[in-house]
Amino acid sequence: MSYWFNELPSDWNVVKVKNVFNMISGGTPKSDIEEYWSDSEVIWVTPEDLSKEGKYLNDSIRKISNLGLQNCSANVIKANSIVVSTRAPIGNVKVSTVPFTTNQGCKSLEAKGKVNITYYYYVIALAKEHLNNLGQGTTFLELSNYSLKNVFVPYPDINSQDLIAYYLDTKCNQIDELIVAKKKQISLLEQQRQSIITEAVTKGLNPNVKMKDSGVEWIGEIPEHWEEQKIKYLFFESIERNFSEDATLLSLFTSIGVKPRRDMEEKGNKAQTVINYKVVRKGDIVVNKLLAWMGAIGLSEYNGVTSPDYDVYRSLNSARIEELYYHYYFRNHYFKGDCFKFGRGIMMMRWRTYPEQFKSILVPVPSKEEQTQIANYIETKEKELALTIKNIEHSIHKLKEYRQALIYEAVTGKIDVRDMELDEVR
Known part of the structure; x- marks a missing residue:
C-alpha cells in the first residue's frame, strides 16, 4: 500500500481521514435575498478565505443569517474544526476557533474522538500536493468527498500529537516572524524606490539648485530653470x-x-x-x-x-x-x-x-540632458534595489522551504521534537 508520506515510527498507526473526522459539506444561500445575508450571524467560509496566510480563519469573513443557513441546508460546524478547500485551488486549510459553515467549495472536518486539531492542521496542509493530484474535472478541478475521506494520514498517540503540535507552533511562529520581518524590509525598499523616483523626477539631481513653485500641489517646488x-x-x-x-x-x-x-x-x-x-x-x-x-x-x-x-x-x-x-x-x-x-x-x-x-x-x-541623467540615475537605483529585494525574496523562499521540511519531519515522527532547535536560516 502506497502513502503520500514515507515511513513512520513503528508504534504509529496509519488511518484514513474518515476514521478520524466526520466530513461535512456546505452550501450557498441565494445571493439576491437580503434576509439571508442581513443580520448575519454565522461565518460562511469560501475557498478564497482559505487562500490567505495564517492558520486560523480571521474575523473579516462574510457571514450569513440563520435563515440563509436553513435555506442552503448547510450545517453549523463546531469550533476547533478544520476546513479544507476542495475546489481549485484544492488543499488550502484553516482551523476555526468559532462555529462556522462553508459553501460547497469547502469541506469541514469535525474530530470524532480525542485528537489534536493543530497536529492534523499541519498534516493536511502538508498533503496539499497529494490532494491536488486527486482532483478531477474538466472545467475546474474538484476533490470528491470519497477521495478526501480516503486519504491516508499518520495516527500517533495523542501525547505525541500534542508534543508535535506544540513544537511546530513554536518553531513555525519563529520562522513566520522572520518572514514577516523580511517582507517588511521589502515593503520599506519599495517605499524607498518610490521616494527616489518622486524626488528625482520633480527635484532633479542637484540638491543646491534654486527652486520655484510648480503650480502642481503634489510636486511643490521644482528647479527654477525647468x-x-x-x-x-x-x-x-x-x-x-x-x-x-x-x-x-x-x-x-x-x-x-x-x-x-x-x-x-x-x-x-x-x-x-x-x-x-x-x-x-x-x-x-x-x-x-x-x-x-x-x-x-x-x-x-x-x-x-x-x-x-x-x-x-x-x-x-x-x-x-x-x-x-x-x-x-x-x-x-x-x-x-x-x-x-x-x-x-x-x-x-x-x-x-x-x-x-x-x-x-x-x-x-527639464532639459533633454537632465531628463536623460535623471532616467539613468533612476535605472541604476532601481537595479540596486531590485537586486536587494531579489536576495531577500530568495531568503524568504528558503525559509518557507525549511518550514515545509520541518513540518514533514515532525508530523511523520522523523525528529525528536523535544530536542530540535531552529536552525539559522537567513
Missing part, C-alpha cells in the same frame, strides 16, 4: 492602425508596464486578430484610459500593436524629450492622482482619463 508644459505640447496621440496579422501584440500591466502578450499569455486571453489594432513603436507611451488613475501607463520597449481601447502617445520632438524620464514620471504614485483629477466617470470602476484630459495635465520639463 519649464512647465501641458502634455499636449510634449506628446501627440498616435492613431496609426495595423494591417498585418504578424504584428507582435503588446499588453499593458499596471505592475510591470508594457510587455509582449506572448510572454504573459497565462495572465490573459489571446486576441483572435490584431488587424486594426493601434501601432506601437519603441519609445511610445501606452495609456489604459480606464485604469490610468491606478497607474496603467508605461513606455514600450518593443515595436508592436496594442488594443484599440488603449491610447498611444509619441513625442513631438525627440531632441527635447527623453521618453524614459516621462515613463518614470507617469508611473509615479502621485501622478495617478492627476489622472484621477483630470478624468471623469459616473463611478470609480468607470473612471476614464481620455486623451483630451490626459494631454491637459501640467508636467515639469
Whole structure:
C-alpha cells in the first residue's frame, strides 16, 4: 500500500481521514435575498478565505443569517474544526476557533474522538500536493468527498500529537516572524524606490539648485530653470492602425508596464486578430484610459500593436524629450492622482482619463540632458534595489522551504521534537 508520506515510527498507526473526522459539506444561500445575508450571524467560509496566510480563519469573513443557513441546508460546524478547500485551488486549510459553515467549495472536518486539531492542521496542509493530484474535472478541478475521506494520514498517540503540535507552533511562529520581518524590509525598499523616483523626477539631481513653485500641489517646488508644459505640447496621440496579422501584440500591466502578450499569455486571453489594432513603436507611451488613475501607463520597449481601447502617445520632438524620464514620471504614485483629477466617470470602476484630459495635465520639463541623467540615475537605483529585494525574496523562499521540511519531519515522527532547535536560516 502506497502513502503520500514515507515511513513512520513503528508504534504509529496509519488511518484514513474518515476514521478520524466526520466530513461535512456546505452550501450557498441565494445571493439576491437580503434576509439571508442581513443580520448575519454565522461565518460562511469560501475557498478564497482559505487562500490567505495564517492558520486560523480571521474575523473579516462574510457571514450569513440563520435563515440563509436553513435555506442552503448547510450545517453549523463546531469550533476547533478544520476546513479544507476542495475546489481549485484544492488543499488550502484553516482551523476555526468559532462555529462556522462553508459553501460547497469547502469541506469541514469535525474530530470524532480525542485528537489534536493543530497536529492534523499541519498534516493536511502538508498533503496539499497529494490532494491536488486527486482532483478531477474538466472545467475546474474538484476533490470528491470519497477521495478526501480516503486519504491516508499518520495516527500517533495523542501525547505525541500534542508534543508535535506544540513544537511546530513554536518553531513555525519563529520562522513566520522572520518572514514577516523580511517582507517588511521589502515593503520599506519599495517605499524607498518610490521616494527616489518622486524626488528625482520633480527635484532633479542637484540638491543646491534654486527652486520655484510648480503650480502642481503634489510636486511643490521644482528647479527654477525647468519649464512647465501641458502634455499636449510634449506628446501627440498616435492613431496609426495595423494591417498585418504578424504584428507582435503588446499588453499593458499596471505592475510591470508594457510587455509582449506572448510572454504573459497565462495572465490573459489571446486576441483572435490584431488587424486594426493601434501601432506601437519603441519609445511610445501606452495609456489604459480606464485604469490610468491606478497607474496603467508605461513606455514600450518593443515595436508592436496594442488594443484599440488603449491610447498611444509619441513625442513631438525627440531632441527635447527623453521618453524614459516621462515613463518614470507617469508611473509615479502621485501622478495617478492627476489622472484621477483630470478624468471623469459616473463611478470609480468607470473612471476614464481620455486623451483630451490626459494631454491637459501640467508636467515639469527639464532639459533633454537632465531628463536623460535623471532616467539613468533612476535605472541604476532601481537595479540596486531590485537586486536587494531579489536576495531577500530568495531568503524568504528558503525559509518557507525549511518550514515545509520541518513540518514533514515532525508530523511523520522523523525528529525528536523535544530536542530540535531552529536552525539559522537567513
